[in-house]
Amino acid sequence: MEKKVRLKKSWLIVDEANGIVIQRMDEGAYLEAQDSYDCFDQCFQLKGKEPIYFLSDMRAVKGMSKEARKVTAADAKDANFHAVAALINSGASKILGNFMIRINKHKHPIKMFTNEAEAIAWLKKQREAAGL
Template sequence: MKKIETPLGDVYQLSDNLIKAVIKLAKVDDLELVKQHMQMVRDHFGTHSFYLSDTRLVKHTSMRVRKYLAEQATVSAAAILAKNSITVMLANMFINFSKPPYPTKLFKEEAEAIAWLIEQGAQPLTK
């Protein structure tokens, strides 16, 4: 399994076109760090991947960051993992109001998120 470390956390390649980012910061408000993260992901894994974003440790994301992420058309679909009510509320707002140019859905369980990404066209997990 290919893995890289970015300013936001660790990114793993789960299959040929499915990647998982584990965000390790509690506060994601530095747009430049987010841009660096996205560029590193593109450089190592290409574009139009299916993206599983584990945001369960994130407690705050700035509006600028959410807007930037909503405008990224380099992924085919995104599943967002969240655990607390604040993150769930922010993620739902991101999905409902930002209207990303790719299918996006919120999940509490990783297995359900991966199954949904596979339904969207991601390759099954590499063993």
């Protein structure tokens, strides 16, 4: 069963079968800090205090402000994110993304992927490792 919620620049989808929350960004979206806060708030409304294993489909994103990156890095743990998989378009984006991950110091596991099935499998493995 899937539950979908519309945000300003994306859709949030609760994928109960895989135990994950997916955010699919709109084509050409430029993400600001408020977009991250809105996502965190909605995830909390959808999942309550349950740990969140999150797939961020960023393949259509045009860009992300510095403030949005800071919010995402600093506040995702408070939003109960336990692991995040970021889905991107290319190997070059993956290299840049991994560099940004190191700079922004996340408190939870985060990994970049170019293949959605691999991203979901990694999130499921993270859930299993946590005993969920």
